Amino acid sequence: MDREIRIKAEPIDTERCRFVVSEPLLEGGARRFASAEEAKGSPLAEALFGIAGVSEVVVSGGTITVAKDTPTPWQATGKQVGAAIRAAFAAGGPLIAEAAAVSSEDDERLYGRVADLFEAEINPAVARHGGTVELIDVQDAMVLLRMGGGCQGCGMADVTLRQGIEVLLKKRLPEIRGLIDVTDHSAGSNPYVTASKK
C-alpha cells in the first residue's frame, strides 16, 4: 500500500488511548483482544501486544482502542502503536484474522439480549436528543458501542454512557462486565451540547 496512513491519537486517560486511522482496520463489527494469546493469528493485534505494557486492544472500523498497564506516557507508546499500524498495512493482507472473529456462545446470547435493549430502550431514549448508539459487538461480556448524531462529541456523552446506558444494561444483564465506547467523538458535527466558558 502506498497511500499515506493518517493516525490521530486521542488519549482517554493514562490507561487507554483511542487511535483513529484514515483507513479501515476491520470492516463490519469489532474485535476485542484481552491477551497476546487471543491476538494470535491477527497480525495487527499481535504486533500491538508486542509493545510493552499493552493489555487490551479493541478494533472497530477505523478506530483502535489500546489499553496499557504501564506508566509510560502515550507520547511514547502512541508512536509505537502508530508504527505497528503502519507496518501492518505495509505488510498487506488482513489485519485481523477471520478466525479471531468467532464469539463464544455466552457472548452470542448476550449480544442478542443487549441488541434488544438497544432497540427497545436505549436508542428511543437517546433519539430524544438526536443521538444514536450502535451496538458493535459483545466480547468477553464487554459491550462495544459507537455513539452517533447528537451523542457524538456531546459534552455529556460520558454521563449518558456511564450513568445511563451502563447502569441500565448492568441492571438488566448483571453478567455484563463493562462498556467500551469506540466513538470518534472529535468527528462529531452536531453534538447535543458543547462545552463553553462562562
Add this chain to the structure above:
Amino acid sequence: MADPASRPRLLLLLPSTTYRATAFVEAAHRLDLDLTVATDHANVFASREPDRLLTIDLAHQERAVREVRAFARQHPVAAVVGVDDDTAVIAAAIAEELGLRHNPLAAARAARDKHRQRVLHAERGVRVPESALHEVGEPPEAVARDAPYPCVLKPLCLSASRGVIRADTPEQFVAAHAALARILAAPDVAALGTAARRYLVERFVPGPEVALEGLLVGGRLQVLALFDKPDPLDGPTFEETIYVTPSRLPWAVQRAVGECAARAAEALGLVTGPIHAELRVGDGGPWLIEIAARPIGGRCSRVLRFGEGPDAISLEELLLRQAAGLSIETCQREAQPVGVMMLPTPRAGRLLGVSGADAALGVPGVEGIEMTVYPGQRLVPLPAASRYLGFIFARAETPASVEAALRRAHACLTFDIEPE
C-alpha cells in the same frame, strides 16, 4: 464492583456545558464510587435512573438546594463536589443544608465574587491590585476620569478572561466599557442577574503571570502545580494560551507565590478542596489577581498526574478521593515537565475545518490534541470569546522543551474560518 448500598454516594454537580464531564465521571468510575450526576439539563436517562441522574436548577441556588434535599431523603448523599465557579458555591450550600464536610458557604461565595474577595484580601493584608466596583450603567466617562491607569475592566460574573480588557487612557476606557457592556448584555450573561451588571476597575499589575493549582486539606494548602504562562499577558485582552509546569521562576519566588495563595485562601475562609489561583509576580513579590474554589478549567487537567508509576492518579481522582474521604497516597505531581496550550480563536467567523493536526501530533513532545469546536460552529475571539478551540498537550524533558513543542504544534494547525 462493590455493593452500591455499601458505598458512599457522591453527588457531582456538572453544568451541561462543562469541559470536565468525562474527566470527573471516568475518575468516579475508576474509584467505583456510587455516583449521582446532577446537571441543569435533563439527561435522556434521568427518568429511568433517578438515583444516578438528577436534574437541578443550577442557575438558582436555593431551588437547587431544595431539589437536592428532596433527593437526599431517598438517596442519602455522603459528599458533594462542584466542578466550576458556580457549582462550587452550590455545592457549599448543599453541603451546609445536608451537614456535609465542605467549605463554609460564605467562603465559597466570597471566592465566587471578585469584588468581595478583593475587599477581604485587602483587609487581611494579601497583596491585591487597587480596585473599585462599578455598575455598567454608570456613565463610563465619569468612571474613566478616576480610573488608575493602566487599568483593567473586569466583569464580576465571567471566567477565563472573558470580558477582561485593559485601558491605558480615558479614551481606551470608554471603548473598553462599550465592549464590556455588549458582552454583559448577551442573553447567557444577562441571565446571571445582578452580578452581570457589575464590573471591577483595577490597577494593571505588570509582570509575569502564574497559575497555582492547589488542594486545601484541613485549611492547609498543598501546592499541586505551579504553571508558568510564558506568553505575556499585557492586554488589551488577556488570552490564556500556554501553561507549563514546573515553573521556571526561582524557588524563593515560587515559595512566595504559594504563601500568597495560602493567605488568600485563608482570608476567604476556604478550608477544603481545590483552589485555582492566578498571581502576578511584580515588584516586591507576588500579587494575587484571583483565587477560585475550583480546579483548573477547560481540559487543562489532563496533563496533571499525581504519584509515579502505575498508581499515579488524575487531578479529578485526587479531588474525588478527598471529597469521598478515601485515602490519598500523595499530592506530589509526577516529576516530568508538562504543559497545555489553550488554542486561541484567531478571528470571528464560522469554522469550516482544521488542518495540520497530524503534523502537530508528530511534533516531538506533543502528547495529544483535542478540538472542542466542530465544523460549522460560530467562533468569537476575545474579549467576548465563550469557548476554547481546543487544547494541545505536551510533556518533555524540560519546561522549555514543553513550551517549544506546544508552539511548534500550534504553528502546524490551520483554522479555516469563514467570515460572517
